[in-house]
Structures are given as structure tokens and as C-alpha cells.
Amino acid sequence: MLSMSVRVRYAPSPTGLQHIGGVRTALFNYFFARSQQGTFILRVEDTDQSRSTDEALQDLYDTLHWLNIRWDEGPLVGGPCGPYIQSQRFEIYQKYAAELVESGKAYPCYCSEERLANLREEQAAAKSKEQGYDRHCRNLSAQQRAEFEHQGIKPVIRLKVPLEGSTTFHDVLMGDITRKNRDVNPDPVLLKSDGFPTYHLANVIDDHLMGITHIMRAQEWIPSGPLHVLLYEAFGWDVPQYCHLPMVMGKDGQKLSKRHGSTAVREFKEKGYLPEALTNYVSMVGWSYDGVKEFFTREELEQVFTLEKINKAPGVFDYKKLDWYNGMYIRAKSDAELASLLTPYLAKAGFVTEPCSARQQERIDAMVPIVKERLKVLSDVVEMTRFLFEDIACPPVDQMLPKNQTVETTVQVLNATIPVIKELGKASDEDLEQRLASIATERNLKINGVFMPIRVAVTGSTVSPPLFDSIRLLGLETTMIRLERAITTLTQHMGK
RNA sequence: GUCUCCUUCGUCUAGUGGUUAGGACAACGGGUUUUCAUCCCGUCAACGGGGGUUCAAUUCCCCCAGGAGAUGCCA
Structure with a gap:
């Protein structure tokens, strides 16, 4: 093999349930890794201590398991670049942040949250050309710093973004994207006052330390691309390949969210969508093979997935088409398999016991071929067969x-x-x-x-x-x- | 406000300097059928606008418009 082998990662933050957009990113990373005989890494970005929860972390694991997305390195399985949970890498970020301060690429900032909030408010109200931090602490003297330290103020560490010039990064899909340095976030926070890194810092350090070769993430990250390049340069590290994935939108063209319907993968599971149907459909928003073939087994996707076929434009998540896929996958199931998939829904409705009796099993088995072609989602079986299990009122x-x-x-x-x-x-x-x-x-x-x-x-x-x-x-x-x-x-x- | 990205049927998309611009979902209509569903057949439907370049632009370039995203001690 001539080229360095591919290493990609999915790096969600456990601050909420895994949603459609997230797993689409995970899937694309995973398929790309497999298609290149590369390595797929899972990294948990729990640097926001106030928002990260164990429930969300568990949901992440459950969701990836359910979708059969297996990570080669990451939490639970380990690997040579661990730990893979950022809160366990605390000292690493401290060390690198200190390094940047020492080399003059970053500086401590003692501004209070109130000052920053006021600043933002004023700028927004005045529709000022300058938006964001005013670099107030960028050039503090050693004496001034000592004074603030003496007052016991816990500083944040900010990156010293160059005032002149511009920064370019290359994206596999978009080509070169350039931004003037003065349009890059004015001196973003790298290390928060609680000592935890922000996304920008942790992300760059870990991607480098973990040998990530391709960064595939949603397009909402494009604006911080130059900032990250600046960070790589500040550390003197090579910049990985970027590939920004088109976003997944709701029917109204806005970023997909709860008000469009279900977005948490867990909800799709509960309603009775099959993981292979969801995987197949989600893979087809933002990517296509030839515009004609639309049923892919996961093995095919692992084989045939290519970056070049990813679309640039954002795609709307079509619940109706997902239903169609799901119905097709349900009908492709064997009766026996479908029976066992349906049983939990019947049990939850109180129609059968779990495990069910031989008599109940017999009935389910007899039912399956009849409901099979009528189901869009597994949970449809409940209303469809209610009359069999419950006494119904005499119709009007x-x-x-x-x-x-x-x-x-x-x-x-x-x-x-x-x-x-x-x-x-x-x-x-x-x-x-x-x-x-x-x-x-x-x-x-x-x-x-x-x-x-x-x-x-x-x-x-x-x-x-x-x-x-x-x-x-x-x-x-x-x-x-x-x-x-x-x-x-x-x-x-x-x-x- | 500023910056960045995007733009083919309602939706997901294929595609090419010369095509009847293809497929799928949806919608609608029809057929099969004891209802529904499945299945089959069909219909509707797109290159955002304006300039160029060219014999010829949906395709290449520029501008505009529209949309989205970013602009946090969230990721």
C-alpha cells in the first residue's frame, strides 16, 4: 500500500439523543473507512460538562449498536490512541494550551461573562461591523496579568488569530475555501475557565494525536475550517483532508429538528423502523450511486461508497420516502423473522405475554403473512390487529x-x-x-x-x-x- | 450587520457544450381485488433570474436573487 491508511472518526457530544443528522455523519465516515480498508474511530466530545449526560452517552452506544455501526477504536473497545473520551484527556489539552501560550500563539483572557455579554449585545444592536470578542486582553502586560491573577480571576485561553492575511483550507467537495483572517472568529476561546477545552482546541489536538486523515463532518463547520487550520499551523502540525457533508433539513428547508417530526434515532426504533431501512434511506440523502439503484445492503455500501458521489447541496429528510423504504424492507423479511420483530409491539399493547404462550405464538405466526404487506412500521400491527385481541364495541x-x-x-x-x-x-x-x-x-x-x-x-x-x-x-x-x-x-x- | 457555502420536477437525485433532461418517493388517474394494502399501468412535474463565452448552453465564467450555516467559556 502506497498511501497512508485512512483513519476517520465520528465525534459526537453526548448532550442529547442521537439524531438523524448525526448518524448520517457516522454512517458516511463508517462507509468511507470500510471502503478504504481504513479505521473508523468513535470519540466522545464531552467537554461541555454542564450539558453532557450519561443518558446521552448510553443512547449513543445503543444507537450505533442498533444500526450496526461498529467502531474499530473508541470507548468500550479501546485502541492505541486512547482514552477516547475527551473528559479523560483533560491534562493533554492543558499541556497543549500552555504550549501555545508560551509560544505566544495564545493568551489568557480575564474578561467577565457580563462584559462579553454586554459587548455582544451592543454590537448586535449597533449592527456593528465588528462582531465578537474585542481582543481586550490580547496585549495585557505581564503586570496587568499578575494583577488579575492576584484577584483570583480564572482566565480563559484565547487563540491569537492573525490580524492580517488569510487562511485557506481544501475541501474534497468544495475545493479551496479561503477566509480573511480578520473575518475568522476574533480570538476564540481555546480553554474555558473550568479548564476544559472548547471544541476547537480538543478537536484539533485529538484529530492530530489520533492520526485522523479525513475529517468528515457537517457543513455547519465550514466557517470554522480556517480557524482550525490556524490551530494546526500554530502547533506546527499537518492539516488533514476535509470533507464537509451537506446538512439534513426539514421540509421547510431549516435544519432538521424536533418540530419536523421525529429526529432521535431512538424514536424511529420505537415506532418500528428497521435499522437496515433507516440506514439505507439516510445514506441516500446527500449521496447516490448512479441515481437509479436505491437499495443497498450495508455490505454494498461498505464497498461502493465514495466521497466523490456526495452531494454539495443540503437535502430534505423525506419521512414518506423512509416509510416506503421501511415497507419494502418489512415485506422482504421472512415470516418467522417478522413474527419475532412484531412480538414486542404486541406484548407492549398487552395482546400477548412475553414470552408468549404456544397458543399465542401460533396466532402470531398465522397473522404475520396477512399483516405483512400492510405495515409501514412495525407498530402499525397494534391497531391493525386490535380486534383480534380485545373485545370491540359494537360499531355504530x-x-x-x-x-x-x-x-x-x-x-x-x-x-x-x-x-x-x-x-x-x-x-x-x-x-x-x-x-x-x-x-x-x-x-x-x-x-x-x-x-x-x-x-x-x-x-x-x-x-x-x-x-x-x-x-x-x-x-x-x-x-x-x-x-x-x-x-x-x-x-x-x-x-x- | 459581516463572513462562508449552496441552487435540476413538491422531495431525493442522474446527467451532458448539441438528450424527447432519466430514475425513485409523493400526488393524481386507471387496472387487479371482499375493504385496506400489495402488485401492475399511466399522468402531472425541474435545469432560480440576468449578462457573457460559444455555431450551440442546464452544462463554462461573472453578477443578482433566494436559501442555509457561522458569527458562544455549545458542539
């Missing part, structure tokens, strides 16, 4: 009446129907269907005029799985009770 009269049919004819139809239904299992379905059809024609009704009242009486809805299948699953006994009850209700209504 008008719901039981087919179009253009009176209560009288409907009662007659239902009565005529009962002896036929009782034959279920004894005669063939075709035979039964024939006989129900003739009940309709004898009365000059459409065939639906016979099926629909039965369907509504038995399932409680005008929409259900095929009638005979539904009855078989329900059992003849319960079916008869519901039919008789419907007839009684209708008859009573007639008298009024």
Missing part, C-alpha cells in the same frame, strides 16, 4: 351500512350470511365467496354490500385484513357473537 349503525343500503336490507343480508360463515373451514374460501356473492346478486346488491357489514361487525372497522383470514384468526365463536350483536343492534334501530 351508520358505519355498518354500506352505501345506498338500508338498515332492513343490511339485517337481511347479515342473517343470510350467518349459515355461510359457519361453513368457514369446512368449505373452501372460493366456495364461501361464491355463496356470499350470490346473496348479493339475489338482492341486486354489490358484493361489497355483503362483505362490508360483516367486516365492520367483526373487525369494528371498514378497513381490515381480508375477511376470511380475519375471521379465522378471531375464531368462529367470537365472530358469531359479534355478528349476532350487530344484528341485534341494527334490529333495535329499525324499531325506532
Whole structure:
């Protein structure tokens, strides 16, 4: 091998649940690493002590496991560049920050939060050309510093961004991106007063120390690209390759967020999206193979993924298309596999016990082929099969009446129907269907005029799985009770 | 306000200096069907605008507009 092997990382901060945008970044990094026989690293950026939570960290692990994104190095698995959790690398950042101060590339700043807040407010109000820190502490004398230290003020460390010149970095997708140094954040904080690094510092140090070759992250980071290059240069380190990924937006073109619908991967899991469907769909926003092929196994993606095919423009996350993918993946499952995927949803609804009895298992197995082509998400099974597990209320009269049919004819139809239904299992379905059809024609009704009242009486809805299948699953006994009850209700209504 | 990035059907996208601008989802219509769904068939639908360059621009260049992002002791 001629070139240095690829090392990429996904470096989320555990401050919230993993969301669609995040896992898309993870996936692209992961696929790129695999396609290059490279290394995929997970790094936890928990430098914001007030916002990082254990729950979010656990959610990160759960989500990556669920999506089957395995990291070669990182927390839980270790690796040669550990630790991979930034809060455990505290001293490293201290050391490098001190180095920068010593070499004059950074300086301590003693400004209070209040002063900075006021400054920002004034600048915004005045629509000032200068926005951001005013470099107040950039040129403090040693004496002034000593004075502040004496007062016990904990300083932050700020980068001394050059006032002149410009900085360029190369992006695999965008090409060269240049920014004048005076437009770069004016002296951003590198080390906070609690001693923890900011993203900028930790990120650059760790990417260097961990030998990251390609930085693939969302485009929202583009503006800080030059800043990071400045940092690499301040340390005298090589700059990795950049590849800024297009963002994932909601329907309104804004950054995807909760108000667009579910965004946490955990929610998709709970609703019954399959990980392979989610992976497949998410991979197709911002990337395509040839514009035609759109079903990819994960192995194919690991093989065929290339940076060049990534789109530059942001993409809208289309929930409808995800549903379509999910339905396709559900239908591709074997009945047995689908049965076991569905069982937790049935158990949660209280329809079956977990683990379920042999009798329940039998019923689920019989149900699966019937619901399979009707499911968009696994949880749909609950409402779809509720009538099988719970006693339903007798539907209201008008719901039981087919179009253009009176209560009288409907009662007659239902009565005529009962002896036929009782034959279920004894005669063939075709035979039964024939006989129900003739009940309709004898009365000059459409065939639906016979099926629909039965369907509504038995399932409680005008929409259900095929009638005979539904009855078989329900059992003849319960079916008869519901039919008789419907007839009684209708008859009573007639008298009024 | 300033800086940066982006711009092909409603959405995800393919594509080329000369194409009937292709596919998928959605929508709509039709067929199959005991409802729904599946499945099949079809319809609608796009190169943001203005300048160039060129015999020829959706494609190359410039400007504008629109959108997004950044501008934190958050990442």
C-alpha cells in the first residue's frame, strides 16, 4: 500500500439523543473507512460538562449498536490512541494550551461573562461591523496579568488569530475555501475557565494525536475550517483532508429538528423502523450511486461508497420516502423473522405475554403473512390487529351500512350470511365467496354490500385484513357473537 | 450587520457544450381485488433570474436573487 491508511472518526457530544443528522455523519465516515480498508474511530466530545449526560452517552452506544455501526477504536473497545473520551484527556489539552501560550500563539483572557455579554449585545444592536470578542486582553502586560491573577480571576485561553492575511483550507467537495483572517472568529476561546477545552482546541489536538486523515463532518463547520487550520499551523502540525457533508433539513428547508417530526434515532426504533431501512434511506440523502439503484445492503455500501458521489447541496429528510423504504424492507423479511420483530409491539399493547404462550405464538405466526404487506412500521400491527385481541364495541349503525343500503336490507343480508360463515373451514374460501356473492346478486346488491357489514361487525372497522383470514384468526365463536350483536343492534334501530 | 457555502420536477437525485433532461418517493388517474394494502399501468412535474463565452448552453465564467450555516467559556 502506497498511501497512508485512512483513519476517520465520528465525534459526537453526548448532550442529547442521537439524531438523524448525526448518524448520517457516522454512517458516511463508517462507509468511507470500510471502503478504504481504513479505521473508523468513535470519540466522545464531552467537554461541555454542564450539558453532557450519561443518558446521552448510553443512547449513543445503543444507537450505533442498533444500526450496526461498529467502531474499530473508541470507548468500550479501546485502541492505541486512547482514552477516547475527551473528559479523560483533560491534562493533554492543558499541556497543549500552555504550549501555545508560551509560544505566544495564545493568551489568557480575564474578561467577565457580563462584559462579553454586554459587548455582544451592543454590537448586535449597533449592527456593528465588528462582531465578537474585542481582543481586550490580547496585549495585557505581564503586570496587568499578575494583577488579575492576584484577584483570583480564572482566565480563559484565547487563540491569537492573525490580524492580517488569510487562511485557506481544501475541501474534497468544495475545493479551496479561503477566509480573511480578520473575518475568522476574533480570538476564540481555546480553554474555558473550568479548564476544559472548547471544541476547537480538543478537536484539533485529538484529530492530530489520533492520526485522523479525513475529517468528515457537517457543513455547519465550514466557517470554522480556517480557524482550525490556524490551530494546526500554530502547533506546527499537518492539516488533514476535509470533507464537509451537506446538512439534513426539514421540509421547510431549516435544519432538521424536533418540530419536523421525529429526529432521535431512538424514536424511529420505537415506532418500528428497521435499522437496515433507516440506514439505507439516510445514506441516500446527500449521496447516490448512479441515481437509479436505491437499495443497498450495508455490505454494498461498505464497498461502493465514495466521497466523490456526495452531494454539495443540503437535502430534505423525506419521512414518506423512509416509510416506503421501511415497507419494502418489512415485506422482504421472512415470516418467522417478522413474527419475532412484531412480538414486542404486541406484548407492549398487552395482546400477548412475553414470552408468549404456544397458543399465542401460533396466532402470531398465522397473522404475520396477512399483516405483512400492510405495515409501514412495525407498530402499525397494534391497531391493525386490535380486534383480534380485545373485545370491540359494537360499531355504530351508520358505519355498518354500506352505501345506498338500508338498515332492513343490511339485517337481511347479515342473517343470510350467518349459515355461510359457519361453513368457514369446512368449505373452501372460493366456495364461501361464491355463496356470499350470490346473496348479493339475489338482492341486486354489490358484493361489497355483503362483505362490508360483516367486516365492520367483526373487525369494528371498514378497513381490515381480508375477511376470511380475519375471521379465522378471531375464531368462529367470537365472530358469531359479534355478528349476532350487530344484528341485534341494527334490529333495535329499525324499531325506532 | 459581516463572513462562508449552496441552487435540476413538491422531495431525493442522474446527467451532458448539441438528450424527447432519466430514475425513485409523493400526488393524481386507471387496472387487479371482499375493504385496506400489495402488485401492475399511466399522468402531472425541474435545469432560480440576468449578462457573457460559444455555431450551440442546464452544462463554462461573472453578477443578482433566494436559501442555509457561522458569527458562544455549545458542539
